[in-house]
Amino acid sequence: MNHLEMAAGRSGGATQIPYYQSIGGECALFQHAFEQRLPLLLKGPTGCGKTRFVQHMAARLDRPLYTVACHDDLTAADLTGRFLLRDGETQWVDGPLTRAVREGGICYLDEVVEARKDVTVVLHPLTDDRRLLPLERTGEQLQAPDDFMLVVSYNPGYQHILKALKPSTRQRFVALAFDFPPPEQERDIVARESGLDTPRATALVNLAARLRALKGQDLEEGVSTRLLIYCGSLIQAGVPVLEAARATLVEPLTDDADVQAGLLEALRATFGED
Numbered sequence: 026m027n028h029l030e031m032a033a034g035r036s037g038g039a040t041q042i043p044y045y046q047s048i049g050g051e052c053a054l055f056q057h058a059f060e061q062r063l064p065l066l067l068k069g070p071t072g073c074g075k076t077r078f079v080q081h082m083a084a085r086l087d088r089p090l091y092t093v094a095c096h097d098d099l100t101a102a103d104l105t106g107r108f109l110l111r112d113g114e115t116q117w118v119d120g121p122l123t124r125a126v127r128e129g130g131i132c133y134l135d136e137v138v139e140a141r142k143d144v145t146v147v148l149h150p151l152t153d154d155r156r157l158l159p160l161e162r163t164g165e166q167l168q169a170p171d172d173f174m175l176v177v178s179y180n181p182g183y184q185h186i187l188k189a190l191k192p193s194t195r196q197r198f199v200a201l202a203f204d205f206p207p208p209e210q211e212r213d214i215v216a217r218e219s220g221l222d223t224p225r226a227t228a229l230v231n232l233a234a235r236l237r238a239l240k241g242q243d244l245e246e247g248v249s250t251r252l253l254i255y256c257g258s259l260i261q262a263g264v265p266v267l268e269a270a271r272a273t274l275v276e277p278l279t280d281d282a283d284v285q286a287g288l289l290e291a292l293r294a295t296f297g298e299d
């Protein structure tokens with residue numbers, strides 16, 4: 026495995042379909058976008074189910090999935106590939122985007138705004154009706170097959186002026202807004218993923234509503250579904266409820282002592298002083 030393969034998780038093959046609790050018409054919309062060969066943009070807060078959704082849909086459509094977590098050092102070559110020295114010879118090695126294009130897979134760029142500017146140059150010809158991936162270094166011009174799909178995600182909550190998606194980029198995508206699931210669905214997700222019983226999963230989800238109401242005034246982001254699952258898993262493993270809640274629903278959210286006190290108050294109001 027070379028470093029490009031390590032940097033990008035490839036998953037696929039006819040395995041089990043990862044559990045995903047549908048919220049609205051998002052599965053159908055994904056499928057239509059795939060069939061119409063349209064790229065898809067998922068926006069929403071961290072830990073609300075975007076990655077799980079893509080994993081679920083890739084398995085349902087039986088396409089290999091290449092996931093790339095974008096960061097501020099990620100360059101176009103990390104996606105397309107590069108010449109590497111192997112046994113004294115230079116060999117071209119495809120990056121995850123190129124492999125998805127060659128194989129007809131789904132390439133998922135997580136937090137795409139984090140990537141360097143030159144990445145958008147690669148994405149543009151791929152996201153209009155040309156569906157082309159030019160590989161400057163090899164002189165190839167790849168035509169994406171019908172079953173190739175590009176999916177990108179970003180978190181509008183983190184947006185600052187320097188890291189916004191430019192209109193010329195975002196207007197190339199069909200876009201789906203994600204948010205934390207409605208209470209009943211979130212309860213089912215937390216119960217299923219953590220193994221917690223329904224009454225306690227319900228209590229966690231009610232607590233989340235209180236904590237999320239504090240967002241904005243004091244907190245940058247509301248507590249995620251992911252953290253509720255962590256909390257449920259710790260409780261399920263025998264950690265006392267308040268301790269589990271503090272470690273998953275308070276400490277990860279803020280370092281500010283006053284804000285923590287506010288969150289702890291909500292915990293005690295829900296779970297009592299025990």
Ligand SMILES: Nc1ncnc2c1ncn2[C@@H]1O[C@H](COP(=O)(O)OP(=O)(O)O)[C@@H](O)[C@H]1O
Pocket residue numbers: 044045046047048070071072073074075076077078206214218250251254
């Ligand atoms: N609709 C959903 N169906 C099933 N699991 C979900 C759903 N939403 C969130 N989850 C759970 O929450 C976790 C975090 O979601 P994830 O997809 O990683 O969030 P994101 O990519 O938006 O940051 C997942 O691992 C999964 O356990």
Ligand SMILES: [Mg+2]
Pocket residue numbers: 072075076077135
């Ligand atoms: Mg994710």
